[in-house]
Amino acid sequence: MSPFALLAAAPAALLQGGQGGGIFFPRPVTEAAAEHDRVFFLIFWIAAFFFALINVGAVVFAVRYRRRRKGEPVEKSPSHNTRLELVWTIIPTIIVCYLFWSGLKGYVDRRTAPPGAYTIYVTGQKWAWSFAYPEGFASNELHAPVGRPVKLVLTSNDVLHSVFIPAFRIKMDAVPGRYTETWFKADEAGRYNLFCAEYCGSQHSLMSAPVIIHRDRKTFDDWVKSQTDLSDLSPLELGQRLYTLKTCSSCHSTDGSKIVGPSFKDLYLSERELEDGSTVTADEDYLRRSILQSTAQVVKGFSPAMPDFSAGPLKVQPNELIGLITFIKAQSEAGRAELEAAGAGAEGGGEQQEQQ
Amino acid sequence: MTHAHDPSLNYLNCRKGLRSWLGTLDHKRIGVMYMWSIIASMILGGILAMLIRAELWAPNNGDPAQAVLSQDTYNQFFTLHGAIMIFLVIIPSIPAALGNFVLPMMLGAKDVAFPRINRLSYHLYLIGAALLVVSILTGGLDTGWTFYAPYSTTTETSVVVAVFGAFVLGFSSIFTGLNFIVTIHKMRPPGMGWFKMPLFLWALYATSIIQILATPVLGLALMLIAVERIMGVGIFNPELGGDPVLFQHLFWFYSHPAVYVMILPAMGVLSECFATFSRKHIFGYRFIAYSSIAIAIFSFIVWGHHMFVSGQSQLASVIFSALTFSVAIPSAIKVFNWVATMYKGSVSLDTPMLYALSVIWLFGIGGLTGLFLATLSTDIHLHDTYFVVAHFHFVMVGSALFSFLAGVHYWWPKMFGVMYREWPGRIACAVSFVGFNLTFIPQFLAGTHGMPRRYWDYHPMYEPYNKVSTIGAVILGLGLVWALVNLLRSFGSGRQAPANPWGAATLEWMTPSPAPPHNFDFAPAVGDPYDMDLVRYDESIDGYVPVRPHPDDPHIPLVEPAEQEDEQ
Numbered sequence: 001m002s003p004f005a006l007l008a009a010a011p012a013a014l015l016q017g018g019q020g021g022g023i024f025f026p027r028p029v030t031e032a033a034a035e036h037d038r039v040f041f042l043i044f045w046i047a048a049f050f051f052a053l054i055n056v057g058a059v060v061f062a063v064r065y066r067r068r069r070k071g072e073p074v075e076k077s078p079s080h081n082t083r084l085e086l087v088w089t090i091i092p093t094i095i096v097c098y099l100f101w102s103g104l105k106g107y108v109d110r111r112t113a114p115p116g117a118y119t120i121y122v123t124g125q126k127w128a129w130s131f132a133y134p135e136g137f138a139s140n141e142l143h144a145p146v147g148r149p150v151k152l153v154l155t156s157n158d159v160l161h162s163v164f165i166p167a168f169r170i171k172m173d174a175v176p177g178r179y180t181e182t183w184f185k186a187d188e189a190g191r192y193n194l195f196c197a198e199y200c201g202s203q204h205s206l207m208s209a210p211v212i213i214h215r216d217r218k219t220f221d222d223w224v225k226s227q228t229d230l231s232d233l234s235p236l237e238l239g240q241r242l243y244t245l246k247t248c249s250s251c252h253s254t255d256g257s258k259i260v261g262p263s264f265k266d267l268y269l270s271e272r273e274l275e276d277g278s279t280v281t282a283d284e285d286y287l288r289r290s291i292l293q294s295t296a297q298v299v300k301g302f303s304p305a306m307p308d309f310s311a312g313p314l315k316v317q318p319n320e321l322i323g324l325i326t327f328i329k330a331q332s333e334a335g336r337a338e339l340e341a342a343g344a345g346a347e348g349g350g351e352q353q354e355q356q
Numbered sequence: 357m358t359h360a361h362d363p364s365l366n367y368l369n370c371r372k373g374l375r376s377w378l379g380t381l382d383h384k385r386i387g388v389m390y391m392w393s394i395i396a397s398m399i400l401g402g403i404l405a406m407l408i409r410a411e412l413w414a415p416n417n418g419d420p421a422q423a424v425l426s427q428d429t430y431n432q433f434f435t436l437h438g439a440i441m442i443f444l445v446i447i448p449s450i451p452a453a454l455g456n457f458v459l460p461m462m463l464g465a466k467d468v469a470f471p472r473i474n475r476l477s478y479h480l481y482l483i484g485a486a487l488l489v490v491s492i493l494t495g496g497l498d499t500g501w502t503f504y505a506p507y508s509t510t511t512e513t514s515v516v517v518a519v520f521g522a523f524v525l526g527f528s529s530i531f532t533g534l535n536f537i538v539t540i541h542k543m544r545p546p547g548m549g550w551f552k553m554p555l556f557l558w559a560l561y562a563t564s565i566i567q568i569l570a571t572p573v574l575g576l577a578l579m580l581i582a583v584e585r586i587m588g589v590g591i592f593n594p595e596l597g598g599d600p601v602l603f604q605h606l607f608w609f610y611s612h613p614a615v616y617v618m619i620l621p622a623m624g625v626l627s628e629c630f631a632t633f634s635r636k637h638i639f640g641y642r643f644i645a646y647s648s649i650a651i652a653i654f655s656f657i658v659w660g661h662h663m664f665v666s667g668q669s670q671l672a673s674v675i676f677s678a679l680t681f682s683v684a685i686p687s688a689i690k691v692f693n694w695v696a697t698m699y700k701g702s703v704s705l706d707t708p709m710l711y712a713l714s715v716i717w718l719f720g721i722g723g724l725t726g727l728f729l730a731t732l733s734t735d736i737h738l739h740d741t742y743f744v745v746a747h748f749h750f751v752m753v754g755s756a757l758f759s760f761l762a763g764v765h766y767w768w769p770k771m772f773g774v775m776y777r778e779w780p781g782r783i784a785c786a787v788s789f790v791g792f793n794l795t796f797i798p799q800f801l802a803g804t805h806g807m808p809r810r811y812w813d814y815h816p817m818y819e820p821y822n823k824v825s826t827i828g829a830v831i832l833g834l835g836l837v838w839a840l841v842n843l844l845r846s847f848g849s850g851r852q853a854p855a856n857p858w859g860a861a862t863l864e865w866m867t868p869s870p871a872p873p874h875n876f877d878f879a880p881a882v883g884d885p886y887d888m889d890l891v892r893y894d895e896s897i898d899g900y901v902p903v904r905p906h907p908d909d910p911h912i913p914l915v916e917p918a919e920q921e922d923e924q
């Protein structure tokens with residue numbers, strides 16, 4: 001490469017960044033993302049050319065023909081030139097036709113999943129994502145192996161939401177009352193962000209989920225197994241698993257911080273003041289009712305925003321209910337003492353490290 | 357106010373008292389009242405913007421205790437910021453304030469066709485603004501300016517009052533448009549064929565068409581929201597049997613054309629500025645005029661480009677993308693023509709022209725980034741990110757608002773009969789320009805990296821962009837305040853304005869500054885609006901005077917009737 005060509009290539013490399021991502025984008029992780037970036041930079045360089053043209057033109061004319069003296073005579077020059085004007089009408093017309101064409105393929109590709117793709121049903125709900133896997137379990141994390149096409153079928157339980165995974169350059173609205181879809185095939189293992197891109201109220205900006213791409217089919221299958229095989233877990237372990245699976249963790253912390261709902265820390269056996277002014281003790285029965293009919297007793301300072309766990313996609317089974325209550329107990333001194341006395345073995349529960 | 361050289365009355369001093377203003381039928385007074393109302397709204401919207409930027413200065417890690425504003429307050433603030441800036445500031449800014457003031461004068465007319473409707477439209481503006489304030493006081497509004505259903509039909513905030521406010525504002529806008537269309541059709545003076553009209557009037561005409569055709573659909577969509585909320589009729593909420601995507605179609609059927617209600621008049625102001633401050637005939641008059649009409653027409657068939665990932669069919673998206681590119685062409689034509697106008701001119705860098713030149717840069721960025729959003733593949737990634745936020749601020753603030761400021765500085769002498777000081781005006785423009793770029797260029801990068809819009813909190817990786825953006829916003833704020841202070845100071849210390857300070861050839865300059873109550877003491881004869889040879893510089897008044905003054909009125913040039921060869 002000649003030095004001149006190198007010099008010319010330098011800014012392009014900085015902006016486009018090849019494998020590194022560059023100043024504009026996170027590193028593309030799918031073929032579709034790489035294709036998206038190619039289209040972006042095609043437009044970028046065309047736009048940069050026209051931007052430079054008009055601005056250099058404006059500055060040069062403003063300097064070259066600046067007014068030196070008020071009232072100076074102005075040389076006559078033509079006030080139109082049909083041929084020139086046709087040229088600068090027709091050339092941009094051709095260019096935009098080309099741009100339209102260049103964006104068509106990537107769009108249709110990213111909205112049409114290949115046949116046989118692994119299908120995950122995604123449900124948005126204020127303010128958490130739930131991913132239902134074909135193996136029959138749900139999680140609030142999106143997992144997939146490298147190299148496998150994954151179709152996401154989206155819907156929402158309340159208002160509009162939108163699944164946005166910047167590393168894959170995909171986005172699709174989750175619309176209540178219908179299914180929409182998008183898909184991806186990740187080429188690189190890692191942890192990526194999924195954001196909600198459609199405004200949905202108070203916690204919109206916190207409505208994210210981790211996207212975990214496993215390095216091969218085996219680690220993914222192991223993960224699936226760990227999710228589906230809940231049979232020989234103790235109630236506490238089951239509860240701990242369900243805490244994330246049933247999306248509790250998106251609204252209830254275990255470290256005392258207030259998210260959407262009250263924290264589980266020190267909840268068991270504490271005195272709760274309700275919206276209607278009455279107070280109750282948070283015993284097992286209170287916890288049961290709070291989980292199954294959350295709107296019946298809203299704690300003061302909170303809104304009745306909790307999803308329905310007595311029916312529908314998030315339905316809590318009787319054994320799961322015991323697990324969850326055990327887990328909540330384990331988050332407070334009183335509950336831990338009780339569990340220990342009962343010999344249930346509070347080891348592994350206790351303080352939660354779970355990070356959102 | 358004193359008028360040393362002209363003892364006769366002008367429109368400002370002919371009547372006094374608040375009632376003489378609020379009840380006036382004079383288009384100039386209505387225009388001026390619009391202007392102050394818009395500036396007041398802009399200050400309110402600007403304060404909200406600063407609070408938003410303060411919140412975004414640093415990430416909160418999901419913890420409200422680390423935040424400047426609570427989530428709900430933040431959501432209300434960005435909603436109000438958007439609603440105020442769009443419905444109370446940018447949409448009425450140029451048409452209702454400057455258009456009202458200038459349009460009849462550019463026609464050599466006494467007033468608009470329906471002065472009473474004009475007054476009504478200002479009163480509706482005030483009522484609509486008041487309703488928005490009431491909605492703030494009665495529970496706020498947290499839907500975003502886009503009012504997307506079913507969020508807007510289920511949230512507990514004061515949506516009904518707010519949509520009613522927007523509905524009333526819509527009528528204000530429709531009435532203004534109606535008035536302008538009739539005025540332009542019926543009140544052009546003899547000799548002013550369509551192609552002898554100043555380009556600002558072409559722009560206002562095109563704008564008015566959009567206002568009267570598109571605004572009713574917004575009114576309809578907003579009323580349907582109220583119907584769903586009050587009566588529980590299922591229109592948009594699927595739980596009641598409605599369709600949320602339908603709302604988006606109705607909303608954007610208005611709101612895409614509405615963005616051209618914001619930019620078309622701005623383009624009109626720019627056409628006037630480039631010609632006047634280059635002392636040259638505008639280049640490519642007909643292309644500019646036709647492109648205004650083309651934009652108005654195309655703007656009605658592209659709304660689906662806001663919905664590429666909404667769930668509308670792929671085919672619809674493909675068609676809307678193709679159609680969207682059509683608006684880019686007339687926009688580009690205008691920019692080329694403005695730059696070409698400066699060629700071989702006598703280009704002054706007075707404050708209005710400095711704003712106009714800034715818009716070449718800012719609209720360049722705003723318009724060209726529209727290409728990334730119109731392209732299907734790239735919009736999937738960029739939609740609803742900060743890239744879109746940056747794009748529309750470049751067009752609505754960088755282009756429309758800066759053009760409004762160009763226009764305010766341009767017509768200020770005619771409005772108030774005084775000259776502001778040039779240097780502070782120029783510096784304020786430069787400061788705003790720098791602040792603006794600093795605020796919004798980083799937002800493009802935050803967007804391409806994936807930061808969604810309407811986020812109270814963000815991933816720490818977006819912090820650098822947000823830091824720079826907030827710093828830029830402070831600078832932009834200072835620049836705008838400085839510009840306002842400089843304008844206001846002209847009331848105390850400004851030099852008396854000559855009738856034609858810049859050397860323009862359009863009719864509003866052929867009468868004293870400030871204008872007499874009935875605009876012209878003597879009906880001006882019509883020449884080519886861009887024939888700069890009609891006026892010459894007169895050092896003694898530091899302004900321009902007709903080369904061959906009319907024997908009956910020294911402000912008016914004598915025009916050969918033979919020049920009026922136009923059709924119609």
Ligand code: HEM
Pocket residue numbers: 502615616618619661662663680681683684687722723724726727729730731735738739740744747748751752756
């Ligand atoms: C030059 C031609 C332009 C093109 C091709 C263009 C294209 C687009 C597209 C495709 C979008 C949708 C992006 C998305 O939501 O994903 C968009 C958004 C927007 N544009 Fe433009 N645009 C242009 C000029 C303008 C102008 C002149 C204005 C206003 C003065 C404007 C104001 C807006 C606004 C307000 C939005 C976003 C609205 C919202 O979602 O809140 N655009 N533009």
Ligand SMILES: [Cu+2]
Pocket residue numbers: 160161162196197198199200201203204205207
């Ligand atoms: Cu959201």
Ligand SMILES: [Cu+2]
Pocket residue numbers: 611612615658659661662
């Ligand atoms: Cu649009």
